[in-house]
Amino acid sequence: MIKGNSNRFQIIKVVAEEPESGYIAAYARVSSREQALHTHALEQQLERLKVAGATLIIYEVQKGKKDDRPGLLYTMSLVREKKISEVVVTRLDRLGRTVPLIRKNIAVFQETEVNLRVLDQLIDLKTPQGMFTINLLASLAEMEVDQLSERVRHGKQHSRNQNAACACVPFGYRVEGIDYQLDQVPFLCLLDQRPENYQELSEESDITKLPGITVAQLARNCIDIFLTTKGLSKAVRVISQKYGIGRCHSKKNGNDKIFHWTPAGLKRWLLNAVLQGHTVYNQRRITPTGQRKQNSPEDWDIRLNTHTSDRLLTEQEAEEIKQIIEFNASHLGAALLNYDASNPDTYSPYAYLRSLVYCAECRSKAISKSRESTDRKRRYSYYACRHVHKGCNNLKGTRKELIETAIISHLLQQSVALQSTDLNTPPQPIGSVPTKSEKLQKLEARLSKLEEITDTDPELQGLKQKTRQQIQEELNPFSARALESRSVKEIIQAGNNLVIWHTLSADDRVLIYPRLIDHVTIRNGSVESVVLKD
Template identity: 35%
Template sequence: MITVGYARVSSREQADNSHALEQQCDRIRNAGAEELFVDVESGSRDDRRQFNKLIDLVRKGQVKEIVVTRLDRLTRSLPTLRKTIDDLQKHNCNLRALDDSIDLKTAAGKFHLNMLGALAEMEVDRLSERVQHGWQHLRDRKVAMNSPFGYIKVNNQHQLDHNPFLCLIIGQCEMSKAAIAREIVDAFLEKKTLRQCLREINTRYGIQTFAHNNKPGEPKKGGRVAQGVFKFSNGGLSNWLRNPVLRGHLPYLRKDKNGRAELHLNTHPEQRLISDAEGKEIESILNRNREIKGYGSTALKYPCSGLVFCAECRSSCYSTSSVNNGYRAKRLGIPKEMNYYFQCKNWTSRSCSQKTMIKMEVVEAAVIDALIKKAAQISNISQTPEFSAEPESPETQKLRSQLFQLQQINSIAPNDAIKIAIANLESQITQLRYSLSQNQEINTISQELLLWAFSDPDLWKNASDDDKKRVYRELVEAVIIRDGQVVEIRLKV
């Protein structure tokens, strides 16, 4: 059992004081914490990842004390606090707050803890009330909020942003955000699809998306970077085109009794970017495209759909197809010969340089090959004597040593008390081994599925797509492609 520290800041606190988290961590380590868990989340949330991981360790009996700087760092919710305290007391785990006189071992400490928790929850509720009153005051005054691209807030009102924003190399022409926004609207009305509109704009302004460039030996960094001063995704462009601000209206996110967002009409009609007629046409185009092309569909049509990603921009790859004998099949009435590919979705909008497609059968062959090799590796390890048994924790080994000694004594001089002690030790060892097996449950299931599915490679030659989808999604995390080649396959086992 160890002493564990927990530090937390909200996103707002982190922005106001960038050293707040560092100060907490240093104080907690100096107080004797052997391990530290950190969250950057609101204290009223119950889905904090590191906090939940800490509570799981407490419930497993692996933590003897939790150290925090203040009680509100642990939680700002009184029900959560009470539940946490129950867990700590149930598993003999103490709580120490450096700035508060808290000790769960005394009645006064428990009372003080509940009082501080109630005060912290009241302060959170009061803060929420102040924020709500502030927002209501802004809505009553019809103050503009969250200006979309192409607009700027002036005297609490939305106005078109005509300030110089960028200079085009060709023609040395200065462009404002308002002018670019109008070009985007014109491009959509001309092309009539989101992807074609983005292709036009991204090509015109040289916008591309790529992954973080990592130096050799450095750990991989997540996320994507947009090369350019602005960038829209398909969904982002759709939301932007539908924004009422572009039509001269003022929206608020708060919904009325009928579930409709609050909307003030014609608050800045002289600053509208889209006319009423253009707005109706845009809505019609978007609705029609959604019906015809299935915009927004999440259906996974092919076995590897949803698992293939671009190495350049780390976006997912869409499926596409082509016909080998289209004219001949139509002329002779014979079946069409289809080819199926994966291609980076950002290429269609020209925001990624990866144009080359890769055949689906190439991707699937690489996946199956990787799974077969992994299955063989697991099979070889499982047959090795030193790996055949499950690893035991130091606590389990200590109990097993005591059990062996008692069994030796009992074999020489049998005694009922020794038999009861032996039974207790065996029960404790069983509980510890069960706790360890729970942690490995998900990985064990994946390994068993892998060994079962790929023990015979020929089994998958005639397998159905549904069977392949189920197995691939259970075992494969991602397939990374670049220049029409599979460069990496990440497995979950």
């Protein structure tokens, strides 16, 4: 006895009691939920199958090119186990839209001697003409799908020639005509900003009277939270605490306007080029079996600056987000981030050392450890070889503060050495406060002359702002903006005094040291070498 059941993928309906000759099973399928809910396609299939004598009906909402449709797999399992005497479908493409898939299923019917009836094409495997007709119609069905795919490709190419926005938009955007635009629709999601009378406002029909922010503002706030927390999971936690986001299974893309993030989803959204003002095509492809696969970024078709007035991210912010995600991905482990609310740094003090420290004995990557002092008043953090007592003779760990001191000392020595080879810059003694460079003096003189001009011309004001930024980059050689344009040699040369290195925050070290250091080797409690990048 086959029992009826239902789930979100397939529905099995028992129409009549099991006859002596076994159930006559029917399989029905529609391609989309819209067809199932807003048309009579599914209803008509079910009625025709019932009239055709089906006593067990299996139906589902799935695309025909997929091989792993649960309803079809279940139907074919009944055929293999000979629990049914016959299968009825309305059209041959219900069994699949590719010749190999249809022939594979037909072979099962032939092996088990379970009959197949196709109503529209008057196919019956019991007749001599059945097999011939099936092969012919399967080929025609595949040709029809190929022609449809070709028409879709031509339509997509026409849209790309116009730099048109894609139908699926990231959260924070909407499509107006063929253009991306920031979504200014109010989004009432204010857990920590709700008014005292929020329960009364729940009955308000005029949305303009309700407090709230727009979808675009909400999206920008998510970006700011990530740039502050510098961690995907941590950002999702803060967003959830602020806006009261619950777990949700229905989110498919930005079009559904459901505000729900997972760390993986937030990562994909932050790295979406649409947020930077660009349009991207060919990010995914459809395989012959109907599955969606991600293309390599080298194969993407990127159209730059298609909606610069509606961007959520600047180029500098996009680069910073990319660096944060790449750093966190390559430096996984406990205590990467700082969770002390009183400490303004996002990263823990020695987070920058992750993936940089190696054992000088066996050349394997060292691991971070900690232990308490004998009086239990202090906790020491150190790096040790992961193969200690397993064949490696590097038995003693090296304290993290000693590694940091060795790195700073090496960088200072390199800075002095670079200065001695630069004829335009006199060498500075280690630990001294550097004098103003010739470039800084020229920039300050230029700004002084520009400030004397009181004209409000926008170009003049822009030149003043640019000069101020250049001065700040010279005064602070380790600012994020300055690091973008400097080589490793220039960064090291700029760090020519002890004060600069010791006043760096934990977040600054994460930004700077991995750019300069290739690796550090340790042996029995001391640093053996510090190797810089080229």
